[in-house]
Amino acid sequence: MIDSCHDTSAATQAIKKHHSTLIRPKTGWFDIHLAELWNYRDLVFLFVRRDFVSAYKQTILGPLWYLIQPVLTTIVFTVVFGKIAKIPTDGIPPFLFYMAGYIAWAYFAECLTMTANTFVANSGIFGKVYFPRLVVPLATVLTNLMKFSVQFCLFLAFYAYFLLTGASVHPTIWIAVLPILILEMALLGMGFGIVISSLTTRYRDLAFLVAFGVQLWMYATPVVYPLSQIPAKYHIFFIINPMTAVVETFRAAFLGSGGVNATFMAVSWMITLLVLFVGIVLFSRIEKTFMDTV
Amino acid sequence: MGNSAVQIEDLWKQYRLGVIGHGALYRDLQSWWARKRGKEDPNTPVGFRQADPVAGGDRFWALREIGLEIGHGETVGIIGKNGAGKSTLLKVLSxxxxxxxxxxxLNGRIASLLEVGTGFHPELTGRENIYLNGAILGMRKDEISRKFDEIVDFSGVATFIDTPVKRYSSGMYVRLAFAVAAHLEPEILLVDEVLAVGDAEFQKKCLGKMGDVAREGRTVLFVSHNMAAVRNLCARSILLEDGRVTTDGPSEDTVNQYLRTKTVERAVADEAEIEARMEGVILRNNPHVRFVSIGLYDNKGQARKSFYSDEPILIRTAFRCLLPVLNLRIMVELTDDQDNRLMLTQQTDTAGLTEACGMLEPGFYEAICTIPPHLFGSKSFFITVHLECPKTEHLMAPKILGFDVKFQGYNGSHSLNPYYFRPQLAWKFHNLSEKGGIDHAE
Known part of the structure; x- marks a missing residue:
């Protein structure tokens, strides 16, 4: 709906400082203006700051919660899936195995569930001021990235301990692709999140689906079990799950077991980009009129 | 483009009424399937099929064929009843x-002030919120840093700038929020009733700031119910009625036109006239109570619109209960032409009427409020009548009737009197000189 007018006439050149805005009804599906986001980069970081600062105000432990959460979850996983269910972990110390899987999954899951809320949670602001709505999901992904970084450092600490005590883990060359993995988790979580947030403006039902859908999805992803435990004939279901490649590669990079082949990686990235694309298209379409339906 | 700051061409905005609940998906699929087969969409509003797109079905047009041109540096007021489309227009523009x-x-940088303090986070300090709010309103971080001291000065909350805003009083909160907005420096500023908040002194400050903005040659669009502010700030005003621009011209003319359309000309308003003027926020087609008529009478039962200050004024409200109604309250509010609220009275003030209205069976009722003589000065007044059933509904006929009072003076003195109230109060007079001077300790 917004076009910056790049009129080349002399008169317009003279008042180039004046930016002109054109407001029109929503047209077509590809009326997307990502460039505008750049002008609002300060807002992205201020939102990140707000979310980070306000999240643990008036709590005693503050950001320590970032650490307590994964540790407790890992302990529960270790007891339930390792000790009770006795699911093998490819010879890797179960604690490290579950922790690696969990923090990777948690980053994706939080990006997804939090961005899925974008329109409904921010309708107060969105109803009063215009700024590119994608600012909010971007800020969410970055906030969660900070949380992930803290948890990742915790993982590295445990990892170092296990390495020094001679556990059967070893880093592999896959560590080099870590930034790509993190990027993929972020894009995937945001992609699914904005698709859902766009749809929830009309159908709130999806909001209920997201919470437990993400939990179920975790069990469909090799988080609490290694992919090697799955018979090859079922691998097709894991190939189309883009998180399989992410979690498996993440573990392979640090723990030296498991890992996936190129097909997994390629399909995973294709799905990620597709979801992100669909998400941005839907989101750009919805953002113009969602105030009328929310 | 070029010369005008805002150019609106044939602008329409449609809203879908009602709750979008279950069934929305079904209807969407139905519409989609019909289009797929090349048939007519069964959910298209009636008006859409015809040449003239009027409201129909569960949709309505909040804005219809708006065409406006606003030049650089103009300050334009937008007035109209609730639901006339004022806020929708600002929402589209912003x-x-x-x-x-x-x-x-829109030619020029635009900022909209549909609310002050959008995005303020209670846990963040004043300082952090200035940055956040500024960025939400479209400022860059360095721009905010540059104006930071000015903003803090203007807000007057410098001492608490590093305190979380949740500890602020509501006045401080609003002042800080407005201070940020006031330093936006856009070329086009859209303002929606933000002045309705804060104390009188602060409102004055806000109006002053808006006046400054206008004088600096920037374009301001100002939506308000405050007719005095519109008259003072805006040379030109636009009256919106049912989504259409019905009057566009000097503020004085537009405001007068608005006041005329709002108030019923005669001394008695009938059911249709009341229904037509009821506010959008209040349930029009409520199941419990309906107005039948509202009228102004003198003590001889004659319907009148102008009174002398030495005669009583009777406000008669007739209404109909469609269902049994519990604890009905009938209120009459008095305002002036600038919507200043002058007085309120309700039927439960009179002993015994609380019980009498405790449980009303379906039927017709009438409530009469008598305003005693010797109360008003020479002024014009407007009455707003409320019918309120706690927790179920609240009907309001805003400024439904107006009346004039001519002050008659007391004891033969007929001084021209510009006050709203000029009651005859008890005075006493003593000559203290005989007691030997002024004795304060009496």
Missing amino acids: RVTAPTRGEVR
Whole structure:
């Protein structure tokens, strides 16, 4: 709906400082203006700051919660899936195995569930001021990235301990692709999140689906079990799950077991980009009129 | 483009009424399937099929064929009843929602103030919120840093700038929020009733700031119910009625036109007239109570619109209960032409009427409020009548009737009197000189 007018006439050149805005009804599906986001980069970081600062105000432990959460979850996983269910972990110390899987999954899951809320949670602001709505999901992904970084450092600490005590883990060359993995988790979580947030403006039902859908999805992803435990004939279901490649590669990079082949990686990235694309298209379409339906 | 700051061409905005609940998906699929087969969409509003797109079905047009041109440096007031489309127009201009048809061209940096303190986070300090709010309103971080001291000065909350805003009083909160907004420096500023908040002194400060903005040659669009502010700030005003621009011209004319359309000309308003003027926020087609008539009478039962200050004024409200109604309250509010609230009275003030209205069976009722003589000065007044059933509904006929009072003076003195109230109060007079001077300790 917004076009910056790049009129080349002399008169317009003279008042180039004046930016002109054109407001029109929503047209077509590809009326997307990502460039505008750049002008609002300060807002992205201020939102990140707000979310980070306000999240643990008036709590005693503050950001320590970032650490307590994964540790407790890992302990529960270790007891339930390792000790009770006795699911093998490819010879890797179960604690490290579950922790690696969990923090990777948690980053994706939080990006997804939090961005899925974008329109409904921010309708107060969105109803009063215009700024590119994608600012909010971007800020969410970055906030969660900070949380992930803290948890990742915790993982590295445990990892170092296990390495020094001679556990059967070893880093592999896959560590080099870590930034790509993190990027993929972020894009995937945001992609699914904005698709859902766009749809929830009309159908709130999806909001209920997201919470437990993400939990179920975790069990469909090799988080609490290694992919090697799955018979090859079922691998097709894991190939189309883009998180399989992410979690498996993440573990392979640090723990030296498991890992996936190129097909997994390629399909995973294709799905990620597709979801992100669909998400941005839907989101750009919805953002113009969602105030009328929310 | 070029000369005008805001150019609106044939702008339409449609809203869908009602709750979108279950069934929305079904209807969407139905519409989609019909289009797929090349058939007529069964859910298209009636008006859409015809040449003239009027409201129909569960949709309505909040804005219809708006065409406006506002020059650089103009300050334009937008007035109209609730639901006339004022806020929708600002929302479209500020890009919060997209129009259904037509287009708008804005030449210059735009900022909208549909609310003060948008995005303020209670846990963050004043300082952090200035940055956050500024960025939400479209400022860059370095721009905010540059104006930071000015903003803090203007807000007057410098001492608490590093305190979380949740500890602020509501006045401080609003002052800080407005201070940020006031330093936006856009070329086009959209303002929606933000002045309705804060104390009188602060409102004055806000109006002053808006006046400054206007004098600096920037364009201001100002939506308000405050007719005095519109008259003072805006040379030109636009009256919106049912989504259409009905008057566009000097503020004085537009405001007068608005006041005329709002108030019923005669001394008695009938059911249709009341229904037509009821406010959008209040349930029009409520199941419990309906107005039948509201009228102004003198003590001889004659319907009148102008009174002398030495005679009583009777306000008669007739209404109908469609269902049994519990604890009905009938209120009459008195305002002046600038919507200042002067007085309120309700039937439960009179002993015994609380019980009498405790449980009303379906039927017709009438409530009469008598305003005693010797109360008003020579002024024009407007009455707003409320019918309120706690927790179920609240009907309001805003400024439904107006009347004039001519002050008659007391004891033969007929001084011209510009006050709203000029009651005859008890005075006493003593000559203290005989007691030997002024004795304060009496």
